[in-house]
Amino acid sequence: MEAFSVEDRQAMCDTFSRLLQDMADEPKLRQLLITESGFDQSVWGKMSQLGLMGILIGPEHGGVGGSLVEVEALMEHAGAYLYGGPFISTCVIAPTILSACSDESLAEECLRAITEGSAIFSVAGCGSSGAWDLPPEVQAVFVDQSWLLTGTADFVSYAAVANQCLVYANVDGGKGVFLVDMNENGIALTPHNTDDATIRLSSMSLDAVVARQVAGVGEEVMEEALQVALVALAGEQVGAARRIFEITIEYLKTRHQFGQPIGSFQALKHIAADLLIELESASSAAQHAARAIAAGSDDRKLMSCLAGFTCADNYRKITADAIQLHGGIAYTMEHPAHLFWRRAQTGQWLYCSSDTLRDNYLAEMEKML
Amino acid sequence: MSDALREEVENWLQRHWDSDNLRAVDTEIYDEKRWLSEVVDAGYATPTWSKAWFGRELSQREARVIEKTFQKHRAPGWGKDRFSLGAITLYKMGSEALKAELLRELLIGPICCLLYSEPGAGSDLAGIRTRAVKDGDEFIINGQKVWTSNAQEAEYGMLLTRTDFDVPKHQGITFFIFPMKQEGVEVRPINQITRESEFNEVFISNARVSERYIIGDYNKGWKSFQAAIASERLIMGMGVTARSGMSSHSKAPALLRLAHKYDRLKEPALRQEIAQALAYRQLNSLTMQRAVEEIKTNGMSSLMSLGKLSMSRIQHGEARLSGTILGPRVLVNDTEDARHANFDAAKAYMNSIGGGTDQIQRNIIAERILGLPRSNDVDREIPFKEIKTGG
Ligand SMILES: Cc1cc2nc3c(=O)[nH]c(=O)nc-3n(C[C@H](O)[C@H](O)[C@H](O)COP(=O)(O)OP(=O)(O)OC[C@H]3O[C@@H](n4cnc5c(N)ncnc54)[C@H](O)[C@@H]3O)c2cc1C
Numbered sequence: 001m002e003a004f005s006v007e008d009r010q011a012m013c014d015t016f017s018r019l020l021q022d023m024a025d026e027p028k029l030r031q032l033l034i035t036e037s038g039f040d041q042s043v044w045g046k047m048s049q050l051g052l053m054g055i056l057i058g059p060e061h062g063g064v065g066g067s068l069v070e071v072e073a074l075m076e077h078a079g080a081y082l083y084g085g086p087f088i089s090t091c092v093i094a095p096t097i098l099s100a101c102s103d104e105s106l107a108e109e110c111l112r113a114i115t116e117g118s119a120i121f122s123v124a125g126c127g128s129s130g131a132w133d134l135p136p137e138v139q140a141v142f143v144d145q146s147w148l149l150t151g152t153a154d155f156v157s158y159a160a161v162a163n164q165c166l167v168y169a170n171v172d173g174g175k176g177v178f179l180v181d182m183n184e185n186g187i188a189l190t191p192h193n194t195d196d197a198t199i200r201l202s203s204m205s206l207d208a209v210v211a212r213q214v215a216g217v218g219e220e221v222m223e224e225a226l227q228v229a230l231v232a233l234a235g236e237q238v239g240a241a242r243r244i245f246e247i248t249i250e251y252l253k254t255r256h257q258f259g260q261p262i263g264s265f266q267a268l269k270h271i272a273a274d275l276l277i278e279l280e281s282a283s284s285a286a287q288h289a290a291r292a293i294a295a296g297s298d299d300r301k302l303m304s305c306l307a308g309f310t311c312a313d314n315y316r317k318i319t320a321d322a323i324q325l326h327g328g329i330a331y332t333m334e335h336p337a338h339l340f341w342r343r344a345q346t347g348q349w350l351y352c353s354s355d356t357l358r359d360n361y362l363a364e365m366e367k368m369l
Numbered sequence: 370m371s372d373a374l375r376e377e378v379e380n381w382l383q384r385h386w387d388s389d390n391l392r393a394v395d396t397e398i399y400d401e402k403r404w405l406s407e408v409v410d411a412g413y414a415t416p417t418w419s420k421a422w423f424g425r426e427l428s429q430r431e432a433r434v435i436e437k438t439f440q441k442h443r444a445p446g447w448g449k450d451r452f453s454l455g456a457i458t459l460y461k462m463g464s465e466a467l468k469a470e471l472l473r474e475l476l477i478g479p480i481c482c483l484l485y486s487e488p489g490a491g492s493d494l495a496g497i498r499t500r501a502v503k504d505g506d507e508f509i510i511n512g513q514k515v516w517t518s519n520a521q522e523a524e525y526g527m528l529l530t531r532t533d534f535d536v537p538k539h540q541g542i543t544f545f546i547f548p549m550k551q552e553g554v555e556v557r558p559i560n561q562i563t564r565e566s567e568f569n570e571v572f573i574s575n576a577r578v579s580e581r582y583i584i585g586d587y588n589k590g591w592k593s594f595q596a597a598i599a600s601e602r603l604i605m606g607m608g609v610t611a612r613s614g615m616s617s618h619s620k621a622p623a624l625l626r627l628a629h630k631y632d633r634l635k636e637p638a639l640r641q642e643i644a645q646a647l648a649y650r651q652l653n654s655l656t657m658q659r660a661v662e663e664i665k666t667n668g669m670s671s672l673m674s675l676g677k678l679s680m681s682r683i684q685h686g687e688a689r690l691s692g693t694i695l696g697p698r699v700l701v702n703d704t705e706d707a708r709h710a711n712f713d714a715a716k717a718y719m720n721s722i723g724g725g726t727d728q729i730q731r732n733i734i735a736e737r738i739l740g741l742p743r744s745n746d747v748d749r750e751i752p753f754k755e756i757k758t759g760g
Binding site: 249252253260261263264266269270272273274276277280281283284285287288306309310355358359361362365366368369 | 621626629637640641655658679732738739740
């Protein structure tokens with residue numbers, strides 16, 4: 001079930017963490033924020049050399065055959081650095097969708113391109129609702145031997161740097177997924193002016209864009225893909241929450257007021273203790289959901305919903321309190337707290353809202369009645 | 370390993386336990402002492418303990434296999450290494466001689482109450498004033514304890530006493546295992562907010578306890594007491610003290626069944642609250658599972674200390690929501706559901722006050738796990754007799 005030994009996973013995470021430390025620390029992140037694409041090709045290249053692109057892809061396509069357990073662990077490190085590239089779409093969601101494709105040559109072509117580092121995928125999974133579990137706002141029609149896509153997708157991450165896109169679309173009364181080359185005619189991207197600059201989102205309009213069908217993939221596979229995406233995101237949120245929490249605890253020990261470290265004030269201590277529960281709850285949820293999905297357990301939907309809203313909400317709560325615990329220093333652009341806090345807000349809406357996930361969690365629970 | 374163990378326990382129970390009549394095979398009535406002796410001697414009561422002391426040196430995980438098999442056959446006696454506070458404390462902190470004298474007895478029956486809190490010493494337990502004075506090879510005890518759960522039934526109590534008033538408060542404490550059924554011990558029940566009376570005032574005047582019954586060392590009782598209180602908090606963090614969220618005949622949590630019964634699962638706002646309440650419970654059990662795994666690999670886990678505080682939010686939250694689900698029906702104790710909701714709402718305070726309040730738990734987490742500086746205890750370093758008291 002778990003493809004990697006604990007030691008192998010740890011070694012891979014350590015290498016990834018060092019890479020981020022060297023090439024994507026806060027000063028580098030801040031430089032990236034003012035670039036147009038928000039994407040660092042050199043970090044991506046190094047990640048590819050480490051074999052991270054093929055983390056979920058089997059050796060038959062050149063990957064390393066890991067599971068979501070490895071993805072979750074890697075994402076915790078990504079989160080700690082607020083890493084924001086097209087990793088989840090390219091290396092987590094796309095392989096999940098493509099592995100379910102019944103057209104083997106299309107799957108091989110795409111998966112191989114991912115492991116070789118030549119493909120960057122965006123996934124257009126929703127319309128203006130932002131919710132991947134609602135019907136898409138793109139239509140696919142079959143005209144003169146080819147599929148044409150028309151409509152809009154929104155909140156597409158890193159669409160401007162992707163060369164491929166998987167588009168969720170309505171087709172013949174059902175739903176399907178289509179592969180689009182981003183150089184095709186008829187695609188117009190409008191980058192959003194996101195409040196959180198650490199992630200890039202665009203709206204994407206399609207006007208009779210030529211596409212290839214990812215055969216055999218419909219609503220069910222997209223639901224699995226959503227679960228996988230949520231757990232990867234949950235891992236990222238845990239890593240980020242842990243980092244800002246550590247920064248905050250450190251500050252409580254070093255900042256002095258009234259002749260003592262502010263961490264000796266009970267009003268702050270008690271907030272910190274409560275936040276530790278939120279942090280560890282999030283961590284438990286993300287890790288457990290990753291294992292449930294890796295093992296194909298029956299409760300994987302329940303667990304991915306739980307991880308989805310818990311990690312998103314607890315991350316936001318931890319970052320929000322972190323600012324208050326810091327005082328004025330965190331009310332500045334120079335301090336990293338706002339970067340985490342803004343990213344946390346993104347996470348409450350990306351793929352699916354926390355409230356929807358909470359409701360879906362209850363719906364899964366109701367099946368026990 | 371676990372399959373072989375399960376089979377072994379199954380076989381043993383088959384030979385010894387009559388699960389239709391809930392008594393030992395070949396007996397007419399359930400005789401607790403006799404049954405527990407069998408379980409203890411087979412090593413199933415305390416499987417994680419050393420072989421020298423009724424254990425089998427099994428891992429937590431293996432111990433769960435035994436517990437589950439016992440539960441399946443509705444056979445009592447399992448889990449004494451998790452829940453039998455007096456025995457656990459003795460096992461961890463008692464001298465070999467004391468263990469030889471009392472450990473088996475504590476495992477097969479008598480209730481052991483906790484004689485810690487006093488009118489003047491609650492959260493600040495190191496402020497206790499119950500006095501133990503040496504007299505030959507015995508100690509004479511005088512003082513008053515309060516909030517002592519199960520003191521009426523208890524045959525023993527774990528007793529926190531002051532043996533030196535001239536040193537700072539943590540240093541002059543001695544911890545005893547104290548025989549309750551003797552002259553000079555008067556137990557008066559207290560009516561609780563739940564309408565039960567489990568806890569009591571205990572007045573001790575010139576009662577006696579043997580020097581052999583010191584747990585740990587003379588004047589070093591604070592250390593052995595720490596082990597006892599840590600075990601207590603662990604148990605509370607597992608949520609075993611309250612009516613648990615799951616019931617035996619349905620997999621669905623009780624709160625969910627209640628909402629279903631009163632047709633309240635269609636309201637979006639209430640759904641959010643119910644889902645969050647269920648999530649808190651599930652998250653705590655996932656974290657406790659993680660803690661058990663961490664203990665297996667690292668020998669320890671700070672995650673364990675989060676359980677009790679988490680449990681307060683869970684219990685208060687679920688009880689409050691039960692009331693919301695019932696609506697004004699909760700005002701009238703004519704239905705079992707209303708009675709449960711009202712009882713649970715009161716009982717939740719047992720978790721958030723007993724065994725160290727939520728505020729004390731937060732202090733502990735902040736100071737011992739997160740390493741934040743201790744708050745100033747003004748009385749920490751001065752001789753006990755110079756400490757000011759009030760209220
Ligand atoms: C159901 C139940 C069963 C119990 N069973 C037993 C038993 O069997 N044996 C036994 O010995 N005791 C028992 N207790 C007693 C229990 O341990 C104490 O009630 C508890 O430790 C609090 O002490 P106190 O009641 O004196 O409150 P106090 O210590 O007076 O606390 C009053 C308030 O002050 C707060 N406070 C106190 N100190 C601090 C601090 N340093 N920082 C922040 N806030 C603080 C508390 O959180 C609380 O809100 C039981 C209690 C309950 C509710």
